[in-house]
Amino acid sequence: MGIQERKERERERRRQQIIVAAKRVFSAKGFNKATMEDIAKEAELSPGTIYIYFKNKDELYASLSLRILKHLNIRLEHVKNETFQDHGERIASLKQALYDVYEFDPLILINMFHLQSSETLKNLSPELLAEIKELSRSSLGSMADIFEEGINKGAFIEQHPIALADILWAMFSGIILWEESKRIINKEKDYLKPTLEVAFDIFRQGISAQK
Amino acid sequence: MGIQERKERERERRRQQIIVAAKRVFSAKGFNKATMEDIAKEAELSPGTIYIYFKNKDELYASLSLRILKHLNIRLEHVKNETFQDHGERIASLKQALYDVYEFDPLILINMFHLQSSETLKNLSPELLAEIKELSRSSLGSMADIFEEGINKGAFIEQHPIALADILWAMFSGIILWEESKRIINKEKDYLKPTLEVAFDIFRQGISAQK
């Protein structure tokens, strides 16, 4: 049984090794320009080996998103279960959690939108697709729970908690995408951090129940 | 010169025909999976013809974004120059303008984010790149002017007007991307419209100067 387990562990480690390499290569070159051979070289493996762990390029790509979704999920669970004094604090906690996820994997978040194409989705195995669905559902759920509590306590405006979660997530990822894109086009200074601060302030005040 | 003009008009018409076809194909398949042949077929032209009007695939892609940016720009200019009573009304005007742009070209907005990738930008002609820069600068500028006025009048919180413009745009496009992506992955109902309503309400309240 020890053998079984060790093999399982090694298998998982190898998967991670490939994912880490893929992340680096995709980030540096983008999905199209990154070749499976590039990734294999980065992972110090042969191209064939990658196909033992990932069905195809699209599935490898999607697995990167899965990784960040898992991370997001864990962080949001923590925020949800935290004890706290006031609801403003909670929004700050959420901000921190989301920002940490971004810092953990800044470029992948941007690429996550690649997933949207139904043409890409076709190439994924149903299991992987189900896992992605479940994780995004669960992350949104955690956020919604936090908002629901605030609504029940009369601290937040009476809106559907899921809608609030969607808006926060969309605003957060929208800002990352937009600031990133401005930086590339204009080679401007990076305003991401302060912009996010302002955005969260606006959001906090925007959902506060007014007396 | 009449001939000259007619030729010019015809040329422009043909360009639009290609852009419309490309828009459909890119939207359905995403940039990577859409082939020039797909687009040619959709436009009922031959692949070679597309290269008469567009330098390459990337430039064709960029032209789509340009089209929507132009439209956005015009609408925002209008909002800026409108006479108005109170600042809540102005946010409603902005919401309407952005939503109109979305309805004018719902799918292309999603693809606009492909532009970010430096992979794509590198292949653009300097002229096109400059035009894109200028248009996005100008659109943001219009929005920022509106916010600046509100700040000066004491109606909005004291934040950098450009930051507010960035946040509104990022929130708006983030929601569209996110709702679209939820719909593709989960085949859920389309909550875009009500979510946008809530989001703009939150934003409005969020930037209101509190007494």
Add this chain to the structure above:
Amino acid sequence: MGIQERKERERERRRQQIIVAAKRVFSAKGFNKATMEDIAKEAELSPGTIYIYFKNKDELYASLSLRILKHLNIRLEHVKNETFQDHGERIASLKQALYDVYEFDPLILINMFHLQSSETLKNLSPELLAEIKELSRSSLGSMADIFEEGINKGAFIEQHPIALADILWAMFSGIILWEESKRIINKEKDYLKPTLEVAFDIFRQGISAQK
């Protein structure tokens, strides 16, 4: 309209050029060892061009069989429509027709059995498959008509004409396959021609109605 026709002719010529090259390469190397690049080189074309005319390697392969089937079909039609004195003569005509087809394309007949694999069939377009079906049905039909006439005239035994056609074709192709295979294994002399002679004699006597 002349242009349309010329293009059509050129297209057909190009197809034939590829088929001829493929025949040579497949014959020399066998299906597996023959690469699409080999075939392209033999046809003095680029690999991509082959895919304009044939969906994939299996389909190109199947098209070779189609070519010999067409040839067979024409020859058998002729035999069927020939005027003749006695039924022994007709069997001789059939023998000659089949043998000519073999000489026209000796190696392809052997490879035709490659088609049997359902795994290969999966890769063929429905149109091609339908054409193959139709041609083999029609060839068998011509042979069956010949036998039917002989049966009606009381010259041949009373058996189902299609069965007789199947048996003649199976015997003929079985002998070719078998002699070919003996030659490869034993590097013996080539007994194909005399063996076929004996076989047709046996067949003729075997289906003669006995008084």
Add this chain to the structure above:
Amino acid sequence: MGIQERKERERERRRQQIIVAAKRVFSAKGFNKATMEDIAKEAELSPGTIYIYFKNKDELYASLSLRILKHLNIRLEHVKNETFQDHGERIASLKQALYDVYEFDPLILINMFHLQSSETLKNLSPELLAEIKELSRSSLGSMADIFEEGINKGAFIEQHPIALADILWAMFSGIILWEESKRIINKEKDYLKPTLEVAFDIFRQGISAQK
């Protein structure tokens, strides 16, 4: 030595296990499309294990044919040594023997013709090649002996006995291949048994010495 023997027996059993699995896979997919992994899975073994028992894919393939050739050989020996009344009876015996071989291993016979390709033969070990040669020589020889006797007794036409053996075998295997292939392409009913009956009748009458 008991141990030695047991090991030998086990080795042989394992070989058979692989052969049985390979037979199924080759039959379903054809030689080219069947992968060693397919076969390993079917045999519930790992790919590596197959290479302990068989030098390579070609040799595994050849072993299948060897198996059926051995079986054929034994049955034909029996027919040859049988006492009998008349020569018609002997043809019936031959028919039964061949049909039994087919029923013993219906699918493998089809694949046997893959052996022809020099592509395959080149990769075989000389021993295996010699064994195949010897077995096919001996099987043909048994049949030829039967025919020779009939010729000497004046029951059969005066033709070279080996030619008659070749023709019978080619007709038999040709019919199997052809009926199989018709069934796969047209999904028709299976006419194998009655067609074989008619074919043997024709053959019997065809080689009968006419007064």
Add this chain to the structure above:
DNA sequence: TATGAATGAGAATTCATTCAT
């Protein structure tokens, strides 16, 4: 012996782009 992960050479196939007509 058995395993099965890893290999990596080699193949099929794709597709943006060109160019003769």
Add this chain to the structure above:
DNA sequence: TATGAATGAATTCTCATTCAT
């Protein structure tokens, strides 16, 4: 200008075979 066949480099992916455990 329009065409669309042709290109061919580049890429994804396969699979027989090996080898450390």
